[in-house]
Amino acid sequence: MIAFVLPTVIPMYFWEETFTNSWHVAVILRYVYSLNMTFLVNSAAHIWGNKPYDNKIKPVQNLAVSIFAIGEGFHNYHHVYPWDYRTAELGNNYLNLTTKILDFFAWIGWAYDMKTVSSDIVQTRMKRTGDGTNLWGWGDKCQSEEQKREAIVLKEQNH
Template sequence: MVPPSTAALANVLEISTQECKIDHVKVLEAKPNIKNSQKSASRGEYKCFLGSFKTPLIWTNIIGLIILHLGAIYGLTTHDYINKWKTVIYGFILGGISGFGVTGGAHRYWTHKCFKAKLPLKIILLVCYSVAGQNTLKEWVRDHRVHHKFSETDADPHNSKRGFWFSHVGWLCMKKHPDVLRKGKTVDMTDIMSDPLIAFHVRYWMIFKLIFCFIIPTLIPPYFWGETWKTAILCNCFVRYCLLLNFTWSVNSFAHIWGNKPYEKDIKPVENKFVSLVAMGEGWHNYHHSFPWDYRAAEMGKFLNCTTLWLDLFSKIGWAYDLKTTSPKLIRTMIEKHGDGSHETMRSRKKLSH
């Protein structure tokens, strides 16, 4: 495949802007920052896991993550989950609820504005995101917008060019690169900051996190089906929470390193089925970075993409509306001109030519 010329890339961007009527932020996202992505992501500071880097470590985060993972391992290896099937099913349901708060709420709704939501759905998304217990929405949205705008550069909070470990969890264990802080101030956050619902949620975030992520989910098993307190605490506060965090992080690591690039071969994000399975459809990452405004975050809709399934259901009752998609013409143009040839249509075409 011949690399896309500047004129061709500009032509595609013009089509995408006209069809989707996206705002200035999304126009920047749609165009890969090829010049910046070619810069060296590290400056010799981050050579290995245990040393040779200058960035100060955040020991409270490191110790907390070690304790969390040790507790999760203990919980997974010492409990008879066959006879605790109610708790196992409950864990899957809770994981789906918290996952939807991240994928459908923080990511597709608040970060990318892929659709509009009525108040009941906004509240549901906020509660689901609270069950996930990650950073405040303000921090989550800002970091992800910076990630898209300056992907795979020093300004990317979880730059995958610095290796799997850093992009997966290491970025949370050390101080942010100065470029992340500097470029983060250039990202438009007025829509988030001006929303009174989000402002309230951010102001009382720790209360929301404690109640919806830890307290209520832990109380339900002992009171509703007589689960032991030890199992309830281990399953919710360690196993469920640890798995959710790692599934979310896998989008930053696995989905930026291992997979194919059917839509844009000159960027790092890839299509990864494993990530799509555990992260509710977020692993079709080459598509997502090529068309960040698309509410489906994938071409195939509901296949390995249960976030899209839930959004479609809310759309049917009118709580989600103005769902943005990408036209088949634009998708086909990207596949033919900028993809790596791995898309099924390109493979079929090669077979016919032979």
């Protein structure tokens, strides 16, 4: 109902659109776009990118997909840690809208028992099975000591 009926009825009621316009533009076009974005995530995030957590599996970290799909391009992390509700190890999760929404629902009490992975486990796995890339810059040689401390604090706040 929410995916098909409301997007059809609301434009008809509030803006006096015809059924045909509402159905084709608000429903079908949106649905086709959503499906294609889903296919993009499941294609591009398995082909192009880095493998900072496990270089032996196909899924990759793809920043461009993450931007276009509102945070869903962190597939290498997601496949290594499928139980982590955040689906990404980002520090402040600024790209991951899904995580922000889940955090909001946890804040109001509608979501609970959300599992995460500690930063120690993530760092250990990266060193053991990752490809050596560090997509988010944590611990890069070019970081100052202050930036490294800030990164650690940000990561700990989000775990």
